[in-house]
Structures are given as C-alpha cells and as structure tokens.
Amino acid sequence: MKLTLKIWKQKNNSSAGKFETYSVEADEHMSFLEMLDVLNQSLLEQKKEPVVFEHDCREGICGSCSMVINGQPHGPNKGTTACQLHMRYFKDGQTITIEPWRAKAFPIVKDLVVDRSAFDRIIQAGGYISVNTGQAQDGNAIPIEKGLASEAMDAATCIGCGACVAACPNASAMLFTSAKVSHLGLMPQGEIEHTKRVQSMVTQMDSEGFGNCSNVGVCEAECPKGISIENIARMNRQYIGSVFGSQTKVEKA
C-alpha cells in the first residue's frame, strides 16, 4: 500500500516546527511503527535525517510511544497503543497525519518526542506507600477482598503514556493522577497515607501546568488501557474530603 504521511518535524523545543510530507510503501502486516521504520530506513539511505519518535517495548506496555495519528492519540483503534496498531486498518492511497502529544506540561524534545517528566514528579509527590525494604509483615497477613484488589489492579494498569493529556482539550492529567490515587487508596496498605497523598499529588499536578477536568470524557475513550473516568470522580471526592474533613493540609509548592 502507498501512503502519504504528514509528520510534525521540530528540531528542538526552542525552534518552530512544521509538517513535512513523505510518501512510503507499506505492507498491511506491518505495525504502525514498523511503517515508520521503513520510512526512516529510506531517509537514511538518502542520507537524510530520520523522523524521531519514542518507542521501546513495542507490545503496548512500556508507555513510550506517543503520537497523535489523524487527530487521535495512538490512532483509530480502541484500547491500542501506536506500537500495536497495524497497517491493515489503513487504506491504500490514504494520507496520515502524525503529530506529537500537545500539552504545555509536555514540552517537545524533537519531532514526535515530548518530555513527560511531569508525570514522574506527580508520582514523586506521593504516589507510593511509605514502607522501607525489610519492614513488611507476611504477605497474607491482611486479606484483601478479591473485587477490591481487582478494582485496584484496573487502576494500576496505567502505562503512563500521556494519551489522556493529549486527548483532553484542557490537557488535564486527572486520569493519570487519579488512577494512581485510586490504586493506592483502594488497598488497605495505602489507605493510611491517603489524605496527604491525594492533596500532594493534586497540588503537584496543578503546579506542572496541566489543565482542569471539565468532564469531557475523551481521556477514557482514548486511554489504551481503558482506565475508567470513575477514578477521577473518586479522586475528586477524596480530595474534597481530605481538604475539608481532615487536619492534614499540603501547601502549594
């Protein structure tokens, strides 16, 4: 299949970017990233600069790949990262537009690569349980209801790719933050620090320049792991509860 690609090219964060047009010969069995490999190979053969994009595991779990394909983060398929998207979902002769995540809190590094370290800083603000190695009691000492553990697991499957931010018209990181708040808060081990955690993480999220949530719901629709927007509702309840219902107050950084 013959495709026309319009790809965002940008040297670095301080220079301006623009779309470049390429044509590429693809095979329907290729993954989307393999199609880009083919493009880059041909660019290198012409001694031209390849298109830079982030990728690693290529099996939908590391969260590295991050591109908006025809206006949708990770492309047209539901529950699928760009690396797992295959070319048979595209048509011969089609034009495909490829852009980076666009959000103030995710500055562009080069071409399709953005800086997502804001996510790391949100986790550093409290996305953990304060237990040192060696302090743990027996793993079966605290039974956890099966349904509850599985609800926590569903929230914990977030791969930190940032598609939720890229999809949201406000570039909000509420789905990402609330998934971690929910995962830890649902587990009895994480409940103890819950009040402080939810405030710290929300405060950090706000200070990174992510937008607010206005219940558009596109984050859930575009999330390759199907993280539920219910987590946002849960985090809002818990945040309000922690601010008005407890002595713990986390000051803005």
Added chain:
Amino acid sequence: MPLKANSPEGALDDKWTKYRSTMNLVAPNNKRRIDIIVVGTGLAGAAAAATLGELGYNVKAFTFHDSPRRAHSIAAQGGINAAKNYQNDGDSVFRLFYDTIKGGDYRSRESNVHRLAEVSRNIIDQCVAQGVPFAREYGGLLANRSFGGVQVSRTFYAKGQTGQQLLLGAYQALSRQISLGNVEMYNRHEMLDLVIEDGKARGIIARNLLTGKLERFGAHCVVLGTGGYGNVFYLSTNAMGSNVSAAWRATKRGALMANPCYTQIHPTCIPVSGEYQSKLTLMSESLRNDGRVWVPAHKEDVMAIREKRMSAKDIPEDRRDYYLERRYPAFGNLVPRDVASRAAKVACDEGFGVNKTGLAVFLDFASAIQRYGKTEAHSNGIHNPDPKKIEELGKKVIEAKYGNLFEMYEKITGEDPYDVPMKIFPAVHYTMGGLWVDYNLETNIPGLFALGECNFSDHGANRLGASALMQGLADGYFVIPYTIGQFLSKEIRTPKINSDSPAFMEAEKDVDGRLKKLLSINGSQSVESFHRRLGLIMWEYCGMSRNAEGLQKGRKLIQELRAEFWKDVFVPGSDDEFNPELEKATRVADFLELGELMMVDALDRNESCGGHFREEYQSEEGEALRRDDEYAYVSAWEWKDGDDPILHREDLEFENVELKTRSYK
C-alpha cells in the same frame, strides 16, 4: 586469574543467615558520606537504588529512558515465584532451590541459588506492603498458579502484567527516595564507559541524551542493573532499546563475561511476518496448559495451508502430528522451554512449517474448548448440549483464562485464535549469561556489582518461567543492600571521588573519540541494517542449535561485518543534540563484539545443556547430552581487543544435589 566465588562456609541453608549476621557494616554516619552509582532502573536497579537510598547512602541512579518506569521488566507477563507454600502443596525453600538448579541443567552455583530461594518469600511480603495488586482468592488471600518445569503452585501474579506491577512498585519506592533527596535521578542518561581508579570501579561516563553532552560521575562504587543482551539477535522479545553496552563497557575494562552462549529461546512467540519486522511478541507460557502444538503429518497438507487452499481446521485428526505429545508422552505440551523450542525447529527444518516462511507451528485450543465446554454444560445442568452450545461455553472459559493474550494475538496477526489455531514460533527471550559475579554480586573488578539479568548467577543454562522477576528483586531488595557493605566498609576513609582526575578525563576522551569516529565514517548503510545482518548471523550459527563448523564460520562473519560497520556505517546528525541514531550506533557496535564472544563461548563448550544445544552432543533420540566430567564449570571470559578472548574457569561444586539427566519422555 583465580576466580573466587566467596561462598560462605557451612551448611547450605545456614550460609546466608550466618553470613548476613557476621558481615561488615557501614555505620549510619559513614553511609551519608558514601556515594553509589546505580545504572539501570528495572526491577534490579530500581529496587537497589531505592533500598540503598533508604539505608542512607547517597545514590545516583541512571536510565537511558525518559522515565525509570519504562524499563523492560515492565513487559514480563506470567508471574513471580516464591517458596511460600501458601497452597500447602509441599513447596519449600529447598524445593525451589532444587527446581532452579535442575531447570538450569546443573550449571549454576548452589549457594547463590539457595539464597535466591530463601529471599523469594521476603519479596512477596515486600511487594504486598508496597501495594502491588496481586491476584487474590475469594477469601482475600494471595492466589497462585503453576508454571513450567515444576510440580507445585508457587507463582504469584497480577493478571498478565506481573512485571508491570512489580516494576511500578519498585519505581514508586524509588520515587519516594528521589522526593526525600536520597536518590538523585538521571533520566535520559546513558552510561558509555566505566571508570577504574587504582583497580576499583569509581565512576561512569554518561551521555546526556537530550543535549549530547558527556558527563563524568564519580562514586565509591558502581552497581549495574542493566538487563540482558537478547537484542544481539536483532529480533527478540526484548524492547528495542534493550542493550548490552553498560555490561560490555565493563567487560572492555576488564570485567569477565560469563556463559554468554546461554540464551533462552522461548517456544511460543508470534512468528516473523516479513523482512520489516522489528521485534517479536511473546505469548505466555501459560498457554501451553491448554494449547496443543501440532503440524500437518503430510507435506501436501502443509503446501495447501501455505498456499491458503486449506485452513488448519480442514485437516482431520489422523493427518496431524502432535509432535510434543508423540515425542514426550510424559510431559506432552508442557515440556520445558528449551525442549519445546528445539522440537518446533526440527518440525520446521523437516519442511512442516505452516506459514509462508515455513517457520511456524500450530498452537491449537480446539480440544480445550471442547473439554471446557462439556464441563461447563454439565455443571450448568445442560444435558445433551448441541455442539454449538459446547463451543460457546468452552470459548468463554478460554476467554476468562487467556482473554488478554488472545486479544493481543488478534491485534497483531488479524486472525481470531478462538476460531483458527494460533501460529507460533520460538524467539530469543532471555539471556542467562552475563557479567561474572561472586556471592556478593561483585564482579572481578572491586567495587563493580552486577544485578538481575545482567549478571550470570542464578539460572545456569536455562531459566525457569517466573524466575526472572524473582531474581531481579532478590538482588535489588535483599542481597546487594547487605553485600555491598563488604566492599564499602573498607572505603569509609575514602574521600569523595574526584571526577576531574586523569582516569575520568581519559575515559571521557575515549568515549568522545568513539562518538566522533562513528559520526565521521559517513558511509552508506544504516545502523539498523547492520544490526539486522548481525541478528541473522547469530540466529543461523548461534541460535537454537549450534555446531563447531557453523560457530567458526559465524565468528568469521561477525568479524567481517564489524570491519564493514566501522568503514561504512552512516550516522546522521551530530553528537551535541538528541540523536537516537547515534545512540543506536554505540549499542550495535558493542553487540558486534559481544556476538563474537558468544560464538567463541558456544564453540568452547563441547556439550549440550539447557539453552545451549550442540548438534555434535546429542543422544540417539536427539536429546541434549551434557558432559559433567568436563564442563561442570562457569566460563568467564576476558575480552582482548583484536585478540582471542581468554577463558577463566569457575568449577561448580555440587554438594547438595545429585547431577542427573533431565528426561521428559
């Protein structure tokens, strides 16, 4: 040089406890003055960095990824073993130890493996305390499942994403230490050299991948948790960025690389579909509980399938060859990974492969769907169910067990595995070899430690399923925090390491020269194209089966390819910018040397064991033939640029297990 394993004296099950209680400690006030570099933030690296930070050391942690959470540990599916005996099925520390030694085909060190089995129990406790959402039973207690090569149920899991959840646990512990200021995190920094001063590892040269700037980092010791080298084959289940460079740079500085020829080929991966293919995707070992592996028994059926004139379903039972069940009636489809992989290769070599490349076999769930369907109908009180109902109910059971894997398979291949059998083929998955370490996980270079997949220590010649996660976390959480004290207790008078000293400046100059050289060649072939060709050579001559003639030829081909690489590679851009092609070039350059060492090692080992199958050494029935009298040793190689590598042997002593031939007939 004499290799000293430094295993403690005493009875096997006392060694670690006694050693831990008597080893040297570093006082809290001294810990604050000691710097430790940890390279890699996967299970081993992140666990080590977090724990060493908790203890009060000053830790600097490095990853080439944009975040520590991206390390490839995240992709592990199945689970993590631990000798908890929660299932009351007779598991014990000794049994886990024994299974691991036997599964490794008696090529690992008893004392290390026993310690691994001991601390396996602490790992589960620790991870639960961190909030890892392991699967649970209705009573609220932890669930277990079975994995290949063992007769107990000791594998803990979190759906098919156990690696992800364990890595996030370690990442969160690490994040906490970063926020407390105990760990300084360097994302997008790649280690490009090791710095040795007065014979001790004292720092690294790292490249800031965003700016391209080379930076010198000094510390009292260096810990590597940098993963395996499966990507030397180009196509593997590893992530695209996984590389050997940190470990290989250490080897070039004098560390010994042990058993590099021990590579694990996983039997159930999605086959190669074309020349553009960039990586291979694993289908979990758990599928072989219910899937039956077969190829057509007649060549005309094979051709009909390849030409799409027939589908697998058109072939009647009596024209199928369930070759694992035929060859290994006792274990059937659940033989260990190395055995299943070789059998698939034999079937395809004989011309029975079922896709257009001839390199695929069927993994069929039709029998399981029938079996489960009938049971379900019966338990739902449906008598004389029609075949459609049986199929419907059976598919539901299969979906509950393997739903996410079936979905992944369909996404990649476009075929519905509930309806037609999966096509699978073996692929490179894990490397048992790695940097040689003693009982303290210290390499032969004082102050240089290696953890997890990047060392050679615990899996011998073949790793059992669900043991990689166990080893990474054992090394990081429960071994290195203690054993590092044996080295650091002698360093409390050593002042801060000065990274402007001649050793550092020289190492930086070396790296800079290498980068400039790569950029200046300005040849005509991409890095990727060299990597692909290296992979083909490795797979052909050092893959699932090897022979002396092929290994000699392979070594020569790699030497030629390496020479061509340094003459004709094309790396665009410059070294003072974000340049992924340059990163790739440094990694492939290192693979081009490691590949040769693997050939040398495989040629030297005149026996078949675990993942290393030498065609000259097989029984009359085609099974692996180990030669314990001559080869019960660890091969630790010293690399010499432009000269033959030098072999150092660590003889393995077995005091607690009897060496036997593995049989699955």
